[in-house]
Amino acid sequence: MLKLLGKIGLLVCALAAGAVWLVILRLKNVPVPLLVAYGLVLGVFVVAMAWPGVLGRLSTRRRVAAFAGIPAGLGTLGLYLAVVYHVTDLPVLPALAAVACLAWAVAALLRGRRTAGDPGARRTRRAFLLGGAGLVLGVMSGLSVSRVEGRRREVLAGLERQRQAAVRAAGTRKRVADGAVRVFPIHTGDTIVTYGQFYGGLDGWEGLNGYVRTLVDKAQIAVPVHAYLIDHPRHGLLLVDTGVNSEQAWDHDGYYDMTSRLLTERDEYRMTPEQDLRVQLARLGYDAEEISTVFLTHVHDDHAGGLRHLPRATVVMDRRDWEHGVLYPHSFELVKDNLSFPAFDSGPFGPFPAGQDHFGDGSVILLPTPGHSPGHMCVLLRLDTGGVLFMGDTLYTLPHLAVDQVRQMTIGGADTVRQIGAARRIQKMLASDPGVVPLFAHDNTRYQSELVASAFADGTPGEEGLRALRAHMDTVLTPGWRLRPGHAPHFVPPAAGTARGRVEFR
Template identity: 65%
Template sequence: MLKTLGKVALLVLAVLVAGAWLVVLRLKNVPLPLLVGYGLLLLGLVAGLLWPGRFTRARVLLFAGAPAALATLGIYFAVVFYISDTPVLIGLAAATALASAGAARLRAARRPAGAAKAGHSRRAVLLAGAGVALGAVSVVSAGQVERRRAALAEQGRGAREEALRAPGARRRVTDGAVRVFPIHTGDTIVTYGQFYGGLDGWEGGSGYLRTLLDKAEIAVPVYAYLIDHPRHGTMMVDSGVNWEQAHDHDGYYNHNAMVSRLLSQRDEYRMAPGQDLRVQVARLGYDIKDITTVFLTHVHDDHAGGLRHLPQAKVVMDRHDWDGGVLYPHSFDLVKDNLDFPRFDSGTYSSFAQSKDYFGDGSVMLLPTPGHSPGHLCVALRMDGGSALFIGDTLYTLPHLASGQVRQMTIGGEDTARQLDAARRIQAHLRAEPAAAPLFAHDNTPYQAGVVSSVLSSGLPGADGFQRMRRHMDTVLTPSYELRPGHAPSYIPAAAGAGAGRVEFR
């Protein structure tokens, strides 16, 4: 009885481990039918080893174990392998050969003189030679890998320098006005339901499960914002993604350990050379080294990746996010000793019960909007002619202001309630402040591409620019924040083999 219970426990443990592995592979976009077949093969192997029945375990290993091992190796090399794994894998092969050589040498020592002893001795010598040779290859390959990565980095540097020299660069204007520039730092690939399906069951654990099964994907922009303030210097709201995240993804996330690389998608970011944060800041006429402050709406990596380029900046964020958000340490390595966690002790601000007047002059107000992450915050910036409200990921796009009709995937439970409360406060603030305009981090609608990009092309919207943004809002949303006809998002699949789909508004 105890033996049977032990076998059942081993089977349950094996199923859990295999299930976690299959989830990782699904995150890597391995087709579902292939995963089902592979999972059944693994289950058959474990069950066969525990209860071989009329089969011997040797036959189970031959007919199920060998195919499972080959399938695992093939899948690993197809979807998980990264170039920096090469010396590690060769080193493991060297260690295996040397261990086998040691075992063969022990067996030879126990044998009496004769053909068997000589055979084991020869095997030990051959395995030891192979181990030494593989060890040498591992050492050499480590250098080759680093040289290849250096060459790829140099190619990226060349592409960025070419983008810097392209026509259209500007000079900084210093006339005492507050300026804001949207910086499109590339795109991220997300599931359509994750972006627009919060009212269709994409919530909490079931929502995350659906991201594994439903691969209807779209590309959405990742925006950061550069602020030129005559009194407080050059600042940013968020920092977008960086070049390595888009072009050396596995290497970037391998800084944190293999598990981070396994649990992120290799193709989740896209970035053209001209979208690099360093390039765009320079082409606007600014020196990235002069950015003194980054207001981070939250710690998620598509907002924090650009911190790698801002080691001199003070990063202002809510401590709840630092303590409990989803943090990728490598993005913060260069700024972790220069973090500022403000207290929201400046009283009410518009529709918000708490706020932080960061500079003490009302120019920059930090507003707690938890829900998307534990310490998410929004930033209100006073400008000539109006005020900009940087919304981060509380709401992804302008249509998301109609939170009763369009909603992104939410965490669930109290976090969803907090996020909806933050959305209502944003609505109330915009209703009370007719010269305030929302600025989003991922807006993939004509609001960002057409209106915001035009109004902020010089960084100086003025009263006319703020009114233009508000007029566009009025064409999309009613005063009670419901969608007008023609503005509901709809997923349009891509042609076979063409990659991500697109969104139309109908």
């Protein structure tokens, strides 16, 4: 009975692992018919290894391994090489094979069959061959390390040449120092997401179900990734979020480890050389090394990737995100000793029960808005003529302020409740202070591409620019935070010859 239960347990684990692998392959755009055929081979192999008799009375595990295991193994290797493999895996694969050969050699010595004429000959020969193969593979793994590092250096050198060319291109503006607070939106490229992830939070895209759907749903759109530069006369150069970096976009598989690559797409980000954070800062008349403070709304990599270029900056973020959020250590590698965690002990701020007056002069207020991540926060910047509220990912776009009609994918459970609660506090803040305008990280509407770009073209929107933004908000949203006609998002499938769809507002 225990043996049967053990087999069933192993079967369930193997089938679950196989299902995860099939989902990953679907994420990598492997055709469904191929996945079905491959999945059947895997299933037959796993079941028949536990109960060989299901394939007939003459079946044995050795025959199952030969007729189902070999095709399953070759299929797995072929699919991995086709859709997941990257040159950075080169030292890892022979190293794993070397370990397997050496382990097999030890097993051959311990359990090898003896022949009648020479009891140890077969065992010794097998162990010798396997051990030799293991040593050769181990040497190959060691030698490949330098080749991989050299290839990586070549890629990075090419990226640096493109960046320098973009910096030297015509159009650099002169830095203005007249005592005014300036805010510059910085478009650091685009991220590719599923439409449902971005707009389907009220259509079942929530929690684990929503995450699985992001892996298999191919109704994709491209949305912008924005950071915001603040030139403050008293506090220096500040950034709200940092966007993505060029390595994430142009050398994605080299930037991320194997586990991260399994769960992401190679074209997850796209960026032109001109959109590199350092290039845009230079063309505005600034230097990345001058950035003194980064306010990180949350730790997700499309907001933290640019930290690789800001090793001298103090990074201000909620401790809960650092301890419990989904972060990629490589992006934080150079700033992990420069972190500052606000206490949120400055008392209530409007509808928010707690806030942090970061500089102590009311110029920058940090507001906890958990939900999208454990320690998500928004940043309120006070201007002489009003204020701007940097939303991070609490809400993706202006239409998302109609949170009961348009909602992004949420984590589910208490996190969804917290995120919607934060959204309602933001609604109350904007309603109570008509001089404050929201600035989003991923807005793909004309609010960002036209009105925000125009109002902040020279960094100082003034009272007139802020009024224009609020006036546009009134054309999109009612006072009760409902969408007006003509502003509901709809997915438009990709046209022939294109990979992704787009969003129309009707």
